[in-house]
Amino acid sequence: MSDLLQRLRDRGWRLTAQRRVVAEVLDGEHVHYTADEVHARATEKLPEISRATVYNTLGELVSIGEVIEVSTDGRAKRYDPNAHHSHQHLVCSRCGVIRDVRPSGDPLALLPERERYGFTLDEATVTYRGLCPSCASA
Amino acid sequence: MSDLLQRLRDRGWRLTAQRRVVAEVLDGEHVHYTADEVHARATEKLPEISRATVYNTLGELVSIGEVIEVSTDGRAKRYDPNAHHSHQHLVCSRCGVIRDVRPSGDPLALLPERERYGFTLDEATVTYRGLCPSCASA
DNA sequence: ATCCTACATTGGACATTGTCTAAGTCAAGA
DNA sequence: TCTTGACTTAGACAATGTCCAATGTAGGAT
Numbered sequence: 476m477s478d479l480l481q482r483l484r485d486r487g488w489r490l491t492a493q494r495r496v497v498a499e500v501l502d503g504e505h506v507h508y509t510a511d512e513v514h515a516r517a518t519e520k521l522p523e524i525s526r527a528t529v530y531n532t533l534g535e536l537v538s539i540g541e542v543i544e545v546s547t548d549g550r551a552k553r554y555d556p557n558a559h560h561s562h563q564h565l566v567c568s569r570c571g572v573i574r575d576v577r578p579s580g581d582p583l584a585l586l587p588e589r590e591r592y593g594f595t596l597d598e599a600t601v602t603y604r605g606l607c608p609s610c611a612s613a
Numbered sequence: 614m615s616d617l618l619q620r621l622r623d624r625g626w627r628l629t630a631q632r633r634v635v636a637e638v639l640d641g642e643h644v645h646y647t648a649d650e651v652h653a654r655a656t657e658k659l660p661e662i663s664r665a666t667v668y669n670t671l672g673e674l675v676s677i678g679e680v681i682e683v684s685t686d687g688r689a690k691r692y693d694p695n696a697h698h699s700h701q702h703l704v705c706s707r708c709g710v711i712r713d714v715r716p717s718g719d720p721l722a723l724l725p726e727r728e729r730y731g732f733t734l735d736e737a738t739v740t741y742r743g744l745c746p747s748c749a750s751a
Numbered sequence: 752a753t754c755c756t757a758c759a760t761t762g763g764a765c766a767t768t769g770t771c772t773a774a775g776t777c778a779a780g781a
Numbered sequence: 782t783c784t785t786g787a788c789t790t791a792g793a794c795a796a797t798g799t800c801c802a803a804t805g806t807a808g809g810a811t
Contacts, residue, residue: 489778489787510768525790530769549684551768565724565732574730578723585716585723586703586741592712593746594703602738603724608731627807629759648797663761668798689797 479541479556486539496521497532501542501556507564507573509551547573547602563600567607576603617679617694624677634659635670639680639694645702645711647689685711685740701738705745714741 479498484490500508500516508516514529533554536542543555547566553573562575563582582599617636622628638646638654646654652667671692674680681693685704691711700713701720720737 491778491788493789523790527770527791528789531789544687546684546687549682549690552687563724565728565730567732568735574732576724576728576730578720578728579725580723582716582720582723582739583741585718585720585739586701586714587717590703590714590716592703592714593749594705594712594741594743595749596741596743597706598743599739599741601720601723603721603732603734604736604738605732605734611731611733627758629807631760661761665762665799666760669759 482541492521493517493524493528494532496524497529497536501536501554504557505573505575506557507545507553507555509553511551513554545573547571563603565603565605567610568604569606569610572607620679630659631655631662631666632670634662635667635674639674639692642695643711643713644695645683645691645693647691649689651692683711685709701741703741703743705748706742707744707748710745 479502480490480495483494483498488494496517497513499520500513510526510530510533513533514524514526517524517529533542537544537554541556541558543558545553545555545564547553547564548571555575557575560575560577562577565574565576566572578601582601583596586596586599617640618628618633621632621636626632634655635651637658638651648664648668648671651671652662652664655662655667671680675682675692679694679696681696683691683693683702685691685702686709693713695713698713698715700715703712703714704710716739720739721734724734724737
């Protein structure tokens with residue numbers, strides 16, 4: 476059993492076939508599926524799983540901090556299981572491929588006091604955009 | 614006539630009443646309306662303007678670089694007319710208010726070479742999140 | 752000033768993404 | 782094994798965005 480499933484059990488989650496399948500689909504590096512993509516892949520393993528369950532499960536995983544919601548293009552949200560290592564995203568402007576990246580400093584530190592307008596800052600999310608090697612050479 | 618309308622005319626745009634009204638709605642500082650909000654405000658001045666025209670005009674303004682598309686919450690996109698001064702966004706996690714802010718350095722510089730995966734970088738967009746003064750004190 | 756016509760607008764159908772509900776199902780503790 | 786409350790399901794509904802054929806009009810041409 477994956478660490479994720481163990482953590483879910485520790486939180487009192489009922490481990491249904493549907494939740495197992497969603498967790499399996501989200502296992503891996505540089506995974507950034509939309510809800511529909513998760514549903515499509517989940518359906519391959521469990522044909523009767525419903526869209527609503529996929530949305531529910533993704534929402535729950537996000538709310539407990541196991542998965543991060545990413546919206547790089549204003550279209551469908553994407554779900555990133557790499558929640559336990561702080562990171563940002565690098566996106567190809569042409570093909571849309573996404574890589575997790577780690578900036579060398581804290582992006583929050585770049586915002587001077589006079590530009591904070593009295594806000595209590597929490598986090599900064601950065602999206603780097605450019606062309607990936609294959610799009611750049613094409 | 615505003616500078617924006619003059620620039621549009623210089624590009625060969627037909628200056629219709631609808632385009633004038635959309636341009637007027639987008640005039641100002643810290644303006645970040647959704648398409649529907651633009652439509653609602655435009656309707657006050659020109660009741661017969663259609664949703665399609667608002668979407669068309671916003672899309673055109675974005676494609677010629679006069680307006681920036683911002684999606685801070687994964688819901689509707691917002692349209693920011695402050696396109697001629699590079700800036701980032703500061704968002705209240707509770708009430709959603711958005712301010713334009715200017716970081717002190719170039720966020721692109723924070724991404725080390727080994728984290729660029731061969732991409733040709735273009736830009737970095739940063740969203741700072743926290744609580745605004747009134748939400749923090751409530 | 753009037754006419755022409757290519758470009759712009761309109762209303763509504765359609766597409767995509769996400770949310771909600773009522774009824775049925777099942778995991779896991781007793 | 783039984784029971785029960787949590788979970789899942791199908792499908793309706795909501796929010797946002799796109800597309801198209803019919804109609805209208807800005808601005809150059811006359």
